[in-house]
Amino acid sequence: xGEYEFLSNFYPCKIEFEGSAYNSVEHGYQAAKxxxxxxxxxxxxxxxxxxAKAIGKKAVLHKSWDIIKFKVMEDLxxxxxxxxxxxxxxxxxxxxxxxxxNWWGDKVWGVCKGVGDNNLxxxxxxxxxxxxxxxxEEFVRSVGRSIT
Numbered sequence: 001x002g003e004y005e006f007l008s009n010f011y012p013c014k015i016e017f018e019g020s021a022y023n024s025v026e027h028g029y030q031a032a033k034x035x036x037x038x039x040x041x042x043x044x045x046x047x048x049x050x051x052a053k054a055i056g057k058k059a060v061l062h063k064s065w066d067i068i069k070f071k072v073m074e075d076l077x078x079x080x081x082x083x084x085x086x087x088x089x090x091x092x093x094x095x096x097x098x099x100x101x102n103w104w105g106d107k108v109w110g111v112c113k114g115v116g117d118n119n120l121x122x123x124x125x126x127x128x129x130x131x132x133x134x135x136x137e138e139f140v141r142s143v144g145r146s147i148t
Contacts, residue, residue, distance in 0.1 A: 006089050007098065007124060010049035013086065015079045020044045023052075025076045030056030032072045033065055073109075074123050081127050090128045091135070098124045 005011060009025040022028040022044055030052045031043040039059065043052050081087045100110030100120040107116035 004093075006086060007093075007100075009076075009120070010053075011080075012049075013080050013083060015076055017076060017079070023047075024049045025073075025080050027052045028076045028079075029069075029073060030059065032069075032076075033059040033061050035062050036060070070119060070123075073120070074126075077123055077127055081131065087131050090124065091131055093128065097121070098128075 009029065012024055015022045015025060015028045017028040017032065020031065020040060022031060023046060026049040027043050027047075031040045033056055034040065039055075043055060047055075081090050098121040099118050100106075102110045102112050105112050109118075109120040110116050111118050111121075
């Protein structure tokens, strides 16, 4: 909530994933759990993010889900932060450590009661660093052009 709400996977943001449009990273992530077109179509509808998560809890996971879920999340986050206004907000977090704190016990994507892998926070910081590096490279190129 509040100032950093945009970091949440529930934050409204159009995301395209494997030919379908979703209303948030959460919608896309839950859709990616299954290859069933009907299941994915349900998640492409205009439903709240918490409902998308609830639908995802009932998904019949495709056999490689545990192997690909981190890559799927990274891809979805890259698409989210390709939106210039969200990239700017992410850059505005500076060099702060980003931690997905939660009370519901998610120790894979976040940290609960001081314990967890914080994979969501790590991915956000990785993408922030890449955006910063691209911006620096573009600045250096533009300065070089203006000097010559």
